[in-house]
Amino acid sequence: xxxxxxxxxxxxxxxxxxxxxPAETPAPAPAPAPIDSTAIKARMRQDxxxxxxxxxxxxxxxxxxxxxxxxxxxxxxxxxxxxxxFDKADIKPEDQxxxxxxxxxxxANPGLSIQIAGNCDNRGSDEYNLALGNRRAAAAQRYLINxxxxxxxxxxxxxxxxxxxxxxxxxxxxAENRNDQFTPTAGGNNLMAPK
Amino acid sequence: xxxxxxxxxLVLAAAPLRAQDPIDRGVRVGITYTxxxxxxxxxxxxxxxxxxxxxxxxxxxxxxxxxxxxLESGSAASGSTVNYQLYRTLGAEYGVDVRxxxxxxxxxxxxxxxxxxxxxxxxxLPAQSAPGFRMAVHRVSDEVVRWVTGTPGVAATRLVxxxxxxxxxxxxxxxxxxxxxxxxxxxxxxxxxxxxxYVAYTRFLDGAGPIMLHDxxxxxxxxxxxxxxxxxxxxxxxxxxxxxxxxxxDQQGGTDIYAVNVTxxxxxxxxxxxxxxxxxxxxxxxxxxxxxxxxTRPGTPQIYAMSSDGTDQELLAPYDYGATGPSNAPEWxxxxxxxxxxxxxxxxxxxxxxxxxxxxxxxxxxSGRNSDPTWAPDGRHLAFVSDRSGRAQVWIIxxxxxxxxxxxxxxxVRLPHWSRRFGAASP
Numbered sequence: 001x002x003x004x005x006x007x008x009x010x011x012x013x014x015x016x017x018x019x020x021x022p023a024e025t026p027a028p029a030p031a032p033a034p035i036d037s038t039a040i041k042a043r044m045r046q047d048x049x050x051x052x053x054x055x056x057x058x059x060x061x062x063x064x065x066x067x068x069x070x071x072x073x074x075x076x077x078x079x080x081x082x083x084x085x086f087d088k089a090d091i092k093p094e095d096q097x098x099x100x101x102x103x104x105x106x107x108a109n110p111g112l113s114i115q116i117a118g119n120c121d122n123r124g125s126d127e128y129n130l131a132l133g134n135r136r137a138a139a140a141q142r143y144l145i146n147x148x149x150x151x152x153x154x155x156x157x158x159x160x161x162x163x164x165x166x167x168x169x170x171x172x173x174x175a176e177n178r179n180d181q182f183t184p185t186a187g188g189n190n191l192m193a194p195k
Numbered sequence: 196x197x198x199x200x201x202x203x204x205l206v207l208a209a210a211p212l213r214a215q216d217p218i219d220r221g222v223r224v225g226i227t228y229t230x231x232x233x234x235x236x237x238x239x240x241x242x243x244x245x246x247x248x249x250x251x252x253x254x255x256x257x258x259x260x261x262x263x264x265x266l267e268s269g270s271a272a273s274g275s276t277v278n279y280q281l282y283r284t285l286g287a288e289y290g291v292d293v294r295x296x297x298x299x300x301x302x303x304x305x306x307x308x309x310x311x312x313x314x315x316x317x318x319x320l321p322a323q324s325a326p327g328f329r330m331a332v333h334r335v336s337d338e339v340v341r342w343v344t345g346t347p348g349v350a351a352t353r354l355v356x357x358x359x360x361x362x363x364x365x366x367x368x369x370x371x372x373x374x375x376x377x378x379x380x381x382x383x384x385x386x387x388x389x390x391x392x393y394v395a396y397t398r399f400l401d402g403a404g405p406i407m408l409h410d411x412x413x414x415x416x417x418x419x420x421x422x423x424x425x426x427x428x429x430x431x432x433x434x435x436x437x438x439x440x441x442x443x444x445d446q447q448g449g450t451d452i453y454a455v456n457v458t459x460x461x462x463x464x465x466x467x468x469x470x471x472x473x474x475x476x477x478x479x480x481x482x483x484x485x486x487x488x489x490x491t492r493p494g495t496p497q498i499y500a501m502s503s504d505g506t507d508q509e510l511l512a513p514y515d516y517g518a519t520g521p522s523n524a525p526e527w528x529x530x531x532x533x534x535x536x537x538x539x540x541x542x543x544x545x546x547x548x549x550x551x552x553x554x555x556x557x558x559x560x561x562s563g564r565n566s567d568p569t570w571a572p573d574g575r576h577l578a579f580v581s582d583r584s585g586r587a588q589v590w591i592i593x594x595x596x597x598x599x600x601x602x603x604x605x606x607x608v609r610l611p612h613w614s615r616r617f618g619a620a621s622p
Contacts, residue, residue: 087495087521089448115402125523125537125544125566126609127384127429128489128496131442131450131473134426138448157402158426158444162360162381 074191075184077101078114082140084178087124089135091143099140102182103147104194106154111187115155116140119181121174122161133158140180155185232596234343236261236289237282239305244293246323247300247332251293253368254336254350257600259576259593260343261289279310289313291339302335304342314342329370330617337616349571353614354578355385355394356589358606362396364411367571367591367613369602375409376416382407384428387614388436395419395430395439395457406430406441408457421455421463429476432457433503434483440466440503442475452477452488454503466505478527478534479503487511487525487534496521498536498549512536512549512556522547524567528574529615535568535577546579548594559592569613578602578611 080102082095091099106112118136120129137156145151166173238252256263264287282290290305299320306313318335321327333350340348352367360381365372375394376382383404385396392411397404404426407416419430419439430441439457444450450473456462467474472492479486483503490499497519498512511534512522520539527534532551537544544566546559559565563583570577571591581590589602589611 117402123542125496125521127442127476128473128521128523130383130426130428131444131475131491134444134450135448135473138446141448155402156446156448160383162383162399 070193071189071191074105074193075188078105078112078184078188078191079182081179081181083175084136084180086121086174086178087132089118089132089139091139096143099143100147103144103149105191106144106149107147108192108194109187110150110153112184112191113153113155113186115157115183115185117163117181117183118156118158119163119165119177119179120161121177122164122169123174124161126161130158130160133160136178136180140182233260233262234288235264235286236291236343237264237266237285237287237307239277239290239292240266241292241294243295244300247293247320247335250329250332250368251291251336251339254333254348255291255339257350257368257591258336258340258348259596259598260340260348277305277310279305279307282307289343299331300335302339304339329366333366333368334617346573347616349573349576349616351617352572353387353391353617354569354589354602354611355387355614356604356611357382357385357609358604360399362394362409363604364394365602365604369604372604375411384430384610386430386432386612388432389434389615390436391614391617395432397426397428397430402426404428406439408439419455419457420460421453431477431479433479434481438483438503440477440479440486442473442477449473450475452486452505464505466501466503467508474499476524478525480527481529481531485527487527489523489525495519496523498522498525498534511551511554512538512547513554526569528570529572530574532574535570537566537568537579546577546592548577557594559594565590567610569611571613572615578613580609580611 080098082091082098084090084092106114116137118133120133124132134156137158141154141156144154161177164173164177165179166176236255238248238255252263255261264285277290277292287307290307292303292305294301296317299318301315301317303315304313305311316338318331320331330351336350337348340346350367353364354367355362355364355375361378362375362382362385363372364375375385376396381399383397383399385394387394394409394411395406396409398407403424405422406419406427408419409416422441422443426444427441430439432439437456437458438454440452440454442450443453449469451469452466452474454464454466466486472490474488474490476489477486478488485500486503487498487500489496493514493516497510497514499508500511501508514522520542522536522538523544525534525536534549534551536547536549538547543564545561546565546568548557548559559577560579560581563581565579565581568577568579575595576591576593578589578591580587583590584601587607587609588604589608590599591602592599
């Protein structure tokens with residue numbers, strides 16, 4: 001019985017071979033690839049490395065952003081102007097916190113040097129204002145030195161009324177133009193935040 | 196004309212000063228000009244020389260020594276004889292007659308009353324297109340003023356001014372506005388050397404400002420010895436031209452006056468020791484022995500004086516402590532008798548003249564902001580900056596008559612300084 005079936009199959013097969021196109025036979029399913037555990041482990045390892053690196057990058061980016069933000073903040077604090085009353089060179093109480101912060105930053109960064117430029121509004125005498133501007137710059141310099149900043153970190157100049165921040169001629173502009181401006185001359189990058 | 200004269204030449208009785216009697220509330224006495232103080236003068240008509248006559252006519256008017264009668268052209272014959280009778284009916288006392296000769300002009304001063312020639316002289320003149328033409332005509336005018344008054348006029352002079360941070364020179368009649376410093380530089384405090392050969396000024400840089408000695412003939416500027424560092428400003432020559440006094444800032448916030456031998460470029464010496472005060476704006480007396488200057492030692496800037504070696508310092512212009520406004524920009528008059536300066540009255544600067552001997556003041560201005568006075572070499576005209584026309588311009592006042600005129604310039608003007616008389620060598 002079994003051998004008969006085989007025979008029939010053989011005949012049919014012979015007929016098929018000898019005659020017209022044989023019927024399609026399904027291709028044998030490919031043998032499943034042998035499981036390569038080494039590659040899998042490598043890939044998983046790589047994935048975890050990538051993820052870790054991304055996390056590290058994000059953390060680094062965030063840190064860099066924070067650092068840049070801190071630098072920007074420290075720079076802004078170093079540069080923040082102070083202002084004066086008409087024909088006066090006295091530090092105003094509301095500017096003391098500003099100067100205290102500058103003093104702390106300067107002490108935390110001994111490599112930082114600044115130039116203080118004293119400025120005046122255009123109402124006083126042109127030439128007297130050169131002397132007044134110098135006195136305004138010196139007032140901030142003296143305040144910072146009294147807070148423990150090294151004198152060697154500060155130079156002063158006067159621009160008198162020659163470089164107004166606001167060229168308008170009204171009370172608001174005059175008030176803006178009576179100022180000290182603070183500009184780093186060395187070591188202004190990578191500032192350390194004061195402790 | 197009389198109205199123009201009464202414009203507030205105010206005299207202030209300044210002494211004795213008391214706290215409840217600040218000088219700006221002092222007694223004001225108006226000085227009214229009467230026509231008799233200025234003789235009438237007419238520029239006689241003649242053939243040709245129109246531009247010479249035009250310059251002379253204006254110079255003689257600006258001298259404020261005459262009432263210059265306007266004459267319509269062709270209103271009188273230009274023959275060889277002068278119609279004295281005609282000019283007598285016009286009220287003229289002097290007639291100035293200008294005629295061509297081979298090298299220039301011959302100028303005659305006629306005494307109309309007596310019908311005689313009082314003075315005559317040939318003056319060589321360069322061609323009208325030559326650069327020295329106007330100055331040469333100004334010198335003719337100054338000589339005519341001398342013939343009448345005994346003192347030469349001041350037409351052959353120039354002022355140096357700042358416009359938009361650049362130094363310019365301009366003739367005393369407003370002509371020939373010429374830049375001295377390049378547009379790329381910011382300069383301050385320009386001042387003439389007594390011989391008119393140099394202008395000294397502050398070259399304003401970042402954080403420093405040397406004083407430059409600018410040779411007008413060559414256009415070359417040389418840094419003055421001792422002004423290499425810090426900000427150096429308000430230079431002033433000694434009358435002999437050998438010394439230059441100036442203010443200099445220091446790193447402690449002070450400003451003090453120094454002097455240097457500018458001929459030999461040596462010998463820097465310090466004249467003031469401020470400690471807690473600023474000292475600036477020196478100005479030499481004409482004998483060179485005293486220097487007036489601004490000091491903040493009383494709190495506000497006021498006018499002081501010292502010997503030219505820095506000794507013997509004293510208050511020069513009286514003030515009321517706590518009441519008198521800041522006083523700045525002194526300039527000693529050429530005759531030594533007065534110091535002009537500006538003092539804030541109700542926060543606006545006004546021009547004052549201090550009589551050095553009596554310590555009495557005259558307040559010259561009262562409308563608008565008026566500052567930075569500078570003397571003409573005749574010691575009677577003063578130029579100063581005023582915004583009375585709406586923008587800062589140089590105005591020239593005759594302190595004798597109160598006549599005033601604007602030196603019209605295109606920009607906002609500041610810090611004028613008037614030269615001494617130029618010799619014939621100057622263009």
